[in-house]
Amino acid sequence: MKKKKKDHQFLAERIVQLVGGTGNIENVIHCVTRLRFYLKDESLADTEAIEELEGVMGVAQAGGQYQIIVGPAVDDIYKTLSPFLSTADDGLPEESPEDHSDDKGLDKIGRAVNNFIGIITGSVMPIINILAAAGIIKGLLAVLTSTNLITDSGTAYLIINAMADAVFYFLPVLVGFNAAKRLDGNPLLTAVIGGLIIHPTILEAANDGMNIFTMGGFDFPFVTYTYSIFPMILAAWFVKKMEDWLKGWVSAYIQAIFIPIVIIGTVGALTLVITGPILVGFSTLLADGLQALLSLNAPLFGGVINAFYQLLVVFGLHWGIIPVYVNDFATLGYSYFSAIISMTIVGQGGAALAVAVKSKKKNIKELGYAGAFSAFCGITEPAIYGINLRFRRPFICASIGSAVGGVLTGIFSINMWSIIGSLIGLPSFIDPENGITANFWYAILVTAITLFVSFGLTYVWGYSDKMEMRQKKNKPKNPAKANITG
Structure with missing residues (x-):
């Protein structure tokens, strides 16, 4: 240790x-x-x-x-x-790269878009593993109830269901806390806003269809915010901006009490009345739009997405897509999109496994088995960077196998109720309400086919011990860069 x-x-x-x-x-x-x-x-x-x-x-x-x-x-x-x-060191030279005053309009727009996506990602990424774990618990709970090992009216069900639902129920609090940290704001004060919008009395009013008030023929309804993401990211931004502004003119003697009162009242009311309902509506439209896109031609969509998705992982661009299917789970409770992408993880693992099995070189075997194990646990980078991309052909074989998996996932309309995929995520394909259905067996079938195609192509064509692994370039180090400590 x-x-x-x-x-x-x-x-x-x-x-x-x-x-x-x-x-x-x-x-x-x-x-x-x-x-x-x-x-x-x-x-x-x-x-x-x-x-x-x-x-x-x-x-x-x-x-x-x-x-x-x-x-x-x-x-x-x-x-x-x-x-x-x-x-x-917070001090920067006058000609710091932070000075973007001469940037062109398109550069400013691009930077703004990157920052926006970065805030969304920074708000969601820290809890991805917890969301995945909670989803698997829900799947296992469905198995326990469908096999009559426990009943949905018993104490065990009550406790396990609470374990699975907690992260989703309190998602606004967690997302708000992370968003505030990403914005260098006030995480605890933002979390209070999250607690406000999921307060039991607010949820009860939303479930009863009550309005906050009506103005000019327009109703301003209470909205259910559990499982929501985007309203709290915007709330974190409001808290950050308002706190910085208030600290500029409010006396230091009363800041500790006055600022929280103003921010909770202002940002809380703004979120409940205006921004929250608008962004919840946007989240629903985004999820419904993706569902509509998939319904046009799910097999074609799945094949194309899966053929190239791991390329996005290589360049780190998949982080912009993750909030899209997280929003699916938050809004709909399931995601066909995530089910499609899950097969790409299996494909990369299958290719790495084939290299490990076929190779007679000890170091290649170790890398291959380690990469395959990691991919089957839901993480592809060790397989990609340790084996598949460095030999190139295994990566191509994995992408072909993934595309086949994407097509079949679309054909069978396979659905998913948790964010974690690959072999470890198979419980994610169990319907929490109906237990093990045909969806689960289709998922196992397509997972097996994806694994077989990726493994078979790599074993036959994608690798031999005569290939040379692409090595990293060995250039002289730059001492000036290596010894900068800020």
């Missing part, structure tokens, strides 16, 4: 140095396998030196983020990294 902590400490120190020091870091968040840096000047980062670090699988630059892939240990590395950032 001490050695792991020491390794993480060294890796964190080197990463901070090689991205340009603390003074070059605006912010950093993480997802399941990546540290996602927002850098003031990406040219200061020594990408080749970072890629050579033990524990780093690769680097991707996309969506305004400098992404360092470190695998499942990302949370431990992030926690080790955080103390370095707390001493970041």
Whole structure:
């Protein structure tokens, strides 16, 4: 354990140095396998030196983020990294890259879009694993009730159902807290707004169809906000802006009491009356629009999406899509879109497994089995960066197998009730209300076919021990970059 902590400490120190020091870091968040840096000047980062670090699988630059892939240990590395950032140098030269006054209009729009998506992602990513776990618990609960091991009126059902529902019920609080952290706002005050909009009396009024008030023939109804995402992201922004503004003129002697009163009253009322209902309506339209798109030609849609989806993962652009199907779960309680994408994870795992089985080289076998195991647990980066992309052909075979899986998922209209996919996520295909149905068996069938196609193509055509793994370039390190500490 001490050695792991020491390794993480060294890796964190080197990463901070090689991205340009603390003074070059605006912010950093993480997802399941990546540290996602927002850098003031990406040219200061020594990408080749970072890629050579033990524990780093690769680097991707996309969506305004400098992404360092470190695998499942990302949370431990992030926690080790955080103390370095707390001493970041806030002072910047006059000609800092932060000065965008001469940017062209399109650059400003692009940067604004990247920042917007980054805020959404930073609000959702930290709870993705918890959402996935809760979804699997719901699936297992459905199995327990459908097999009469427990009854839906018993104490065990009550407790397990509460475990599964808690994260969804309190989603506005969690999303608001994360959004405030991402915006450098006030997480606790924002969480209070989340607690307000899911207060039992508010939910009861919404369920009874009550209106807050009526004006000029327009009704302003109470809305159910459990499972919602977007209203709290906007609320976090309002809290941040209003708190900064109030601190500029309210006396320091009364700030501690006065500011929370004003913000809770103002942002709470604004969310309940205007922005909340509008954004809940937008969320529903987004989910319904995706459902309509899938209904046009689900097999074609599934095949095309799955053929190229893992390319988005390579470039780190899939992070912009994740909130779309998270919104499906939050709004509808299920997602056909997520079911389609799940097969791409299986495809990458199948290709890595084929390499491991076929190879006689010990190091390749180890990488292949590790990548396959990780993919079957829902994370593809170790398979992609450790094996498939470095030999190229396995990645192509995995994409073909994934496309086949996407087509079949569309043909059988396979649905999914939790965000986690691949083999570990098979319980996600169990209907929480009806238990094990044909949907579950179709999911197992298509998962098996996807795995078989990816494995078979890779074993026959995609790999042989005569192939050379693409190596990282070994160029002289830049000492000036390697020793910047901000």
